[in-house]
Amino acid sequence: MARYAFKDVDRKWQQIWADRGSFRVAEDAARPKYYVLEMFPYPSGRLHVGHARNYTIGDVLARYKRAKGFNVLHPMGWDAFGLPAENAAMANKVHPAVWTEENIRVMGEQLRLLGLSYDWGREIATCRPDYYRHEQKMFLDFLKAGLAYRRESWVNWDPVDHTVLANEQVIDGRGWRTGAVVERRKLTQWFLRITAFADELLAAIETLDEWPDRVRLMQENWIGKSVGATMLFDLVGRDDRLEVFTTRPDTIFGASFCALAADHPLVLSAAEGDAGLAAFIAECRALGTSEAAIETAEKRGYDTGLRARHPFLPDVELPVYAANFVLMDYGTGAIFGCPAHDQRDLDFARKYSLAVIPVLWPQTHRCYSDAEAADLPESLRAAFDGDPVQTAADGATVFHVGTTAYSDTGLAAYRYNLGHLTDKPVLSVAEAKAIAIAALEKADAGTGAVTFRLRDWGVSRQRYWGCPIPVVYRVSDGVMVPVPEDQLPVALPDDVEFDKPGNPLDRHPTWKHTTCPETGEPALRETDTFDTFVESSWYFLRFCSPDSDVPFDEAATGYWMPVDQYIGGIEHAVLHLLYSRFFTRALKACGYRVADEPFARLMTQGMVVHETLQTAGGDWVYPEETGERDGALVRLADGAPVTRGRLEKMSKSKKNVVGLEAMVDGYGADTVRLLLLSDSPPERDLEWTEAGIEGAWRYANRLFRLITEPAVDLPPPGTPLPDGLSAAAQSLRALAHKTVAAVDADFAGFRFNRAIARLRELTTGVAEFAPQGPADGWALREASEALVRLVGPMMPHLCEELWQHLGHADTLLLDAPWPEVDLALLAEDTVTVAVQVNGKLRATLTLPRDVDKAVAEEQALAEDNVVRAMAGKPPRKVIVVPNRIVNVVV
């Protein structure tokens, strides 16, 4: 049995592509361009099959577009700065640069094993000075344009290591290395002014109509535009006023308290005379900086003793709480609480026994206050806890807020006609908001306002392995001075130690000591480095002109940009993609010529997941550490029983990684590629299984044998269509042409799994084809070539080999055009029509295409099974959908 020698074949064609420079590209105004980009990887170590999925999808598209006549740019590089390199440095005493470059080397070799059509001449690594010096230049431009600035901001602080922790390094509120309770601490940090573009970034989402809806929605929510009002409350016994932001100014008459972030200046000053409050603030700070941690914590507050006067009801004084659920970064860091109409406020009010005052309710209902509700039967009161709207025993509809807030927006009855601000008893919430805002403005107690959830992008990191921020601080007066462009790059020093915690740049004996470029006086360098998202916010521009002396050559980006198809994980749906969209706009504001939107089309692929193995104690176990004993799976080292756990994303920590190299070594690149494309639609997670790779391997061999052992001698390539094709040959032609059309559509829509299913059907069609006469070899060649050409983007090595086998000695499959579809072969003469009785299938009919409706109806009603199902009743109605279905309603 002939097997395909994948090792030789893979090596042979990779060598030929490399020798011919097949994947080198340059701008060519005569041809349409297509820029395919997969999110570049962090060089973490070895590639596993999960990485390979992303690149395989991109490669299929790149090869497909090339066959369709496009000038395809398909580059690859390394997102090479980041925390893991420093962790490795601490754990293994290896320099981050050495560790990273070694990983790049190994992963580059592994990527090459897959036969990906990259223009490797454009490879970039963001940790190299010839990349990051351009980033420093752009930062200086941002600084000049006012798009970069410094202010104080909170970080997670490990009090034992004296180091800043990433959210990832905070586990259950404790530092991952020291186990010490993490604090929030304020540092002066650099920010990029992404909020300057908040409205623009939000509005332009509408133009991204080739992005997945859910990514667009996530970005919208992230930017989080809220229209509402800022309000000013007089503070009892003080001169200053409290400013709060609200999206529901119409509920001001239901206010029963104010709540401030624990770090609000008013809280901090109140804490000076209140040890309990100071302790409360400390507790809030121990929650860390992540929103998830803050929002999932039990809602708690502390009465500051301050009292805020209601802007419209001078007699009403609201208690002012410090609260752990109010975020200092959002709005003004202060809210008023209206418990009846906000669930979180209600939970808080019930906990601290604050008033719950409904101000609006469904217009036809009777509203009960807490006091009135107390007299109601227990059953009805309990019902209000789930839903404020209930039917009383006498049939009346009543309204009372128990433990569920009423936050519907629509037409509503407003208590006191919104405090006599209007004559109308019934208003829409939108009208009521406008009335409340007008009244606030008239009373000089507030104004309409828009707030965004989006915050400016904090880019300072107190770490070594990142791009240095190119500014210095003069020692004499502390003035910040940008490093002049001609002194770039500010390069990282090589001689650093990781034996102590904290930022090695800050500890370095000499690096930070320099002179002021303006005065020559002693100065200290900024020792913070950039967030690694800064590098990935513009790498797609650098790929267009990777050797340019400027950040990017505008002629090159003018030709290649935008990226026509961007491919990456959904985990980047917000940050990376939003930062990149911001970067193009910020660059434009600095005078660079660049399109607003960097990525025209986006596809987010799912993860590759794999079975995990775990002991009862929860230890993850490598498959090779286990064995069978007495019919049970155990860990060989200690005999502990091992169970198959759930499917997880491949990761070192879960010990479920399937190495790419071993799979390519065992089955060849094309078999691995086929499995990654065939088993799931690309957006969904894909389970890697042994059975799956075996199945793909069988197909590779089947295809190899099919083409290398044809049922009949084929005419030479390019022979014109002969006369006298048999009926079997005609139907093989129809199948081939239908498959081309369908695969074309599948590729365009990223339905690779569907395309492969169709190609398997064509494979079966070719295998089962029995030539009837001398002319039939022509149809077999046509179908075989179509099959090889169509499978080619997915299994490029094997198909090049088969293409050669089909007699194409001089031209590569890579450069062969996509097959043309003969539309005349697609139309079928007859169709199968389903016949239903009352929606249930009772028969199928074979009818001429586009037959008259009356004929279809007549034949349907004549079917035995249809007659039986109608049980002698006359048809009340017959629906005929041409070429599809006849539904008889009786």
Place this chain on the structure above:
RNA sequence: GCCCCAGUGGCGGAAUGGUAGACGCGACAGACUCAAAAUCUGUUGUCCGCGAGGGCGUGCUGGUUCGAGUCCGGCCUGGGGCACCA
């Protein structure tokens, strides 16, 4: 807590509102073989029936429709994101 996504045979999945389960995996039976592997052929949602055929079936539950896996409402379960992981 907030936001998002997904639930279809034993498994991965297919199905412009129109024949649910394409294609593959697995399983079972058979062919080839001394035997095994590989390969090839057939069967395979489930229940009733000798058969013809029929009942049930796309997480649950209501609705729209001649017709719902698909559209709408209410749930349930699982997964992802939440600003210093990349």
